[in-house]
Amino acid sequence: MTDSPDAHPDTLRTVGEIAALARIIPRLPRGEHTVLGPGDDAAVVAAADGRFVVTTDVMVDGPDFRRAWSTPHDLGWKAAATNLSDIAAMGARPTGLVVALIAPADTAVAELEQLADGFADACAALAPGCGVVGGDLSVGSTLTIAVTAFGDLEGRPPVTRDGAQPGDLVAVSGGIGLAARGLRMLFDEGVDDEGNPDPERAAALRADEPRIVDAQLAPRPPLADGPAAALAGATAMLDLSDGLALDARRIARASGVVVDLDAAAVCIAAGVDAMFLPLVLTGGEDHSLLATFPAILLADGGPGLPGGFRVIGRVVEPGDGGPELRVGGRPFEQRGGWDSFDDV
Amino acid sequence: MTDSPDAHPDTLRTVGEIAALARIIPRLPRGEHTVLGPGDDAAVVAAADGRFVVTTDVMVDGPDFRRAWSTPHDLGWKAAATNLSDIAAMGARPTGLVVALIAPADTAVAELEQLADGFADACAALAPGCGVVGGDLSVGSTLTIAVTAFGDLEGRPPVTRDGAQPGDLVAVSGGIGLAARGLRMLFDEGVDDEGNPDPERAAALRADEPRIVDAQLAPRPPLADGPAAALAGATAMLDLSDGLALDARRIARASGVVVDLDAAAVCIAAGVDAMFLPLVLTGGEDHSLLATFPAILLADGGPGLPGGFRVIGRVVEPGDGGPELRVGGRPFEQRGGWDSFDDV
Numbered sequence: 001m002t003d004s005p006d007a008h009p010d011t012l013r014t015v016g017e018i019a020a021l022a023r024i025i026p027r028l029p030r031g032e033h034t035v036l037g038p039g040d041d042a043a044v045v046a047a048a049d050g051r052f053v054v055t056t057d058v059m060v061d062g063p064d065f066r067r068a069w070s071t072p073h074d075l076g077w078k079a080a081a082t083n084l085s086d087i088a089a090m091g092a093r094p095t096g097l098v099v100a101l102i103a104p105a106d107t108a109v110a111e112l113e114q115l116a117d118g119f120a121d122a123c124a125a126l127a128p129g130c131g132v133v134g135g136d137l138s139v140g141s142t143l144t145i146a147v148t149a150f151g152d153l154e155g156r157p158p159v160t161r162d163g164a165q166p167g168d169l170v171a172v173s174g175g176i177g178l179a180a181r182g183l184r185m186l187f188d189e190g191v192d193d194e195g196n197p198d199p200e201r202a203a204a205l206r207a208d209e210p211r212i213v214d215a216q217l218a219p220r221p222p223l224a225d226g227p228a229a230a231l232a233g234a235t236a237m238l239d240l241s242d243g244l245a246l247d248a249r250r251i252a253r254a255s256g257v258v259v260d261l262d263a264a265a266v267c268i269a270a271g272v273d274a275m276f277l278p279l280v281l282t283g284g285e286d287h288s289l290l291a292t293f294p295a296i297l298l299a300d301g302g303p304g305l306p307g308g309f310r311v312i313g314r315v316v317e318p319g320d321g322g323p324e325l326r327v328g329g330r331p332f333e334q335r336g337g338w339d340s341f342d343d344v
Numbered sequence: 345m346t347d348s349p350d351a352h353p354d355t356l357r358t359v360g361e362i363a364a365l366a367r368i369i370p371r372l373p374r375g376e377h378t379v380l381g382p383g384d385d386a387a388v389v390a391a392a393d394g395r396f397v398v399t400t401d402v403m404v405d406g407p408d409f410r411r412a413w414s415t416p417h418d419l420g421w422k423a424a425a426t427n428l429s430d431i432a433a434m435g436a437r438p439t440g441l442v443v444a445l446i447a448p449a450d451t452a453v454a455e456l457e458q459l460a461d462g463f464a465d466a467c468a469a470l471a472p473g474c475g476v477v478g479g480d481l482s483v484g485s486t487l488t489i490a491v492t493a494f495g496d497l498e499g500r501p502p503v504t505r506d507g508a509q510p511g512d513l514v515a516v517s518g519g520i521g522l523a524a525r526g527l528r529m530l531f532d533e534g535v536d537d538e539g540n541p542d543p544e545r546a547a548a549l550r551a552d553e554p555r556i557v558d559a560q561l562a563p564r565p566p567l568a569d570g571p572a573a574a575l576a577g578a579t580a581m582l583d584l585s586d587g588l589a590l591d592a593r594r595i596a597r598a599s600g601v602v603v604d605l606d607a608a609a610v611c612i613a614a615g616v617d618a619m620f621l622p623l624v625l626t627g628g629e630d631h632s633l634l635a636t637f638p639a640i641l642l643a644d645g646g647p648g649l650p651g652g653f654r655v656i657g658r659v660v661e662p663g664d665g666g667p668e669l670r671v672g673g674r675p676f677e678q679r680g681g682w683d684s685f686d687d688v
Contacts (some may be wrong), residue, residue, distance in 0.1 A: 041581075045398060100401065
């Protein structure tokens with residue numbers, strides 16, 4: 001990934017897969033829910049309520065990250081955070097993850113150790129008690145990180161995207177559009193004079209704008225707000241991975257309702273001026289939580305919204321146009337959001 | 345992957361990720377243990393005994409397969425079979441799997457449908473009731489299939505590799521060395537005059553030697569024999585993925601014993617002449633089950649070994665050399681087996 005000061009660092013090729021794993025595995029968190037950890041054909045994880053939540057997502061060098069911008073630690077952190085966010089978006093508490101890593105044979109083992117540390121630090125910071133219970137390491141030309149994450153619903157039903165009811169509040173926890181602003185900044189200022197990603201310029205930019213750039217490179221999704229939303233009675237929830245407009249439209253369609261976002265409230269929640277509204281509506285990769293709640297939570301004497309959730313809109317009955325997204329009462333027709341194949 | 349007769353087939357680039365998924369997901373088996381299937385942030389799978397078994401493994405175009413030899417259906421089948429074999433090797437019954445697929449943008453959607461059919465057919469044939477509960481589809485330069493599989497221990501302890509006891513029988517269920525013979529045949533005869541993998545020659549070879557070539561391209565591991573071995577009292581078990589010698593040595597080391605294989609019994613179990621013994625000992629990818637059992641199972645009036653297990657050796661006390669592998673009573677020092685980074 002980056003050049004090492006050591007002229008002959010250990011690489012996957014020089015030490016082999018088994019020796020590399022022996023250095024990586026001890027750095028990974030065991031986790032509180034791990035019955036049997038790495039080292040056998042498979043691991044065993046507790047699933048106290050007789051079910052487990054599972055999601056899988058892959059990050060590929062090129063389409064999903066650039067090594068000139070992301071450190072190995074960032075990559076491990078982001079791979080953990082983005083998968084665990086999907087677990088939280090079901091209202092579940094993260095319990096574990098498995099990591100399948102494909103790395104070029106000339107990858108330094110020290111970089112794989114830093115990647116493992118990114119997983120460990122993200123679990124400790126965002127989902128304490130969540131362990132890395134197993135993995136796979138193989139050689140390939142393109143650095144690829146495939147993560148599968150698990151969670152515990154603690155006896156609750158999963159919070160799906162199809163339960164929003166007319167009258168519900170629409171609320172978000174976590175940044176909106178911040179990760180996309182970070183990516184735009186990196187493309188504008190984290191490149192050399194030919195427009196190629198440049199590690200030094202990216203590092204300088206990150207030092208100047210850590211909040212925005214970190215939202216892209218090492219996001220901190222509000223994982224604890226997933227179970228908190230479920231406990232508070234959230235009627236629908238998802239992880240804001242593809243942009244507020246596209247993801248809000250998903251809730252509208254799945255629930256058969258209209259989601260009407262308040263442009264001013266969206267900008268306030270995003271902490272930006274109205275000029276950024278288009279980016280806030282369409283920018284992906286925030287991994288914040290978008291949820292709908294019964295309005296009674298904010299009625300006089302109500303408990304309020306859980307955790308960091310802030311109201312950004314209302315759910316209303318579908319009109320003649322059927323389920324859709326509106327912004328300020330008017331249909332928002334732009335596709336918005338992000339679909340990897342369309343953007344390639 | 346292969347050329348399509350359609351001059352302008354739908355590809356990931358032309359239809360987009362979401363439309364491609366809409367065509368693929370209905371072809372996947374829902375499974376009997378699936379509480380909530382694909383379509384939300386995450387799936388929910390039953391884990392009746394309060395735990396689940398999990399393993400992950402990746403197949404990469406080039407190191408792990410060649411598109412000239414494997415059809416898309418083969419790839420889905422093998423990815424399912426090899427992961428589910430690790431579940432069975434813990435003594436668990438497969439309950440589900442998730443698939444993260446990375447495919448080049450010019451991949452025909454029809455080929456992804458065939459790949460999905462391979463997953464479905466492998467589940468139906470080898471692990472009825474096991475579903476594909478979720479997945480991820482992204483674009484990348486190298487076709488890559490990352491699978492995470494789950495299983496249910498049905499209240500039993502997992503069968504790990506460290507429980508073999510002196511006096512135990514060593515037994516195998518499934519082929520030994522057959523997948524490696526298939527790979528060798530493909531390298532010898534499934535290539536063109538320049539030595540490059542050739543689809544027509546490989547297909548002709550497969551028609552002549554279906555049992556051997558299928559063992560490599562579309563293996564049928566004896567998954568039901570995993571739970572059967574656990575119920576019969578297996579003391580240690582693993583999936584023969586890296587070759588009999590290397591995997592038997594793993595049981596010996598983890599259990600602190602000597603595994604002494606009977607060369608004649610190994611050849612009989614493998615169904616080959618003694619000239620093939622080296623390949624049988626070192627050839628990987630069979631995904632058969634290697635287990636140790638209390639000898640009383642084969643005593644007069646004993647129940648015999650479960651399923652397709654055949655005795656190929658004995659567990660004995662370690663001598664001065666400590667835990668090790670012996671063949672016919674003599675130390676087998678060759679490394680044997682397969683470590684992807686050493687072979688690259």
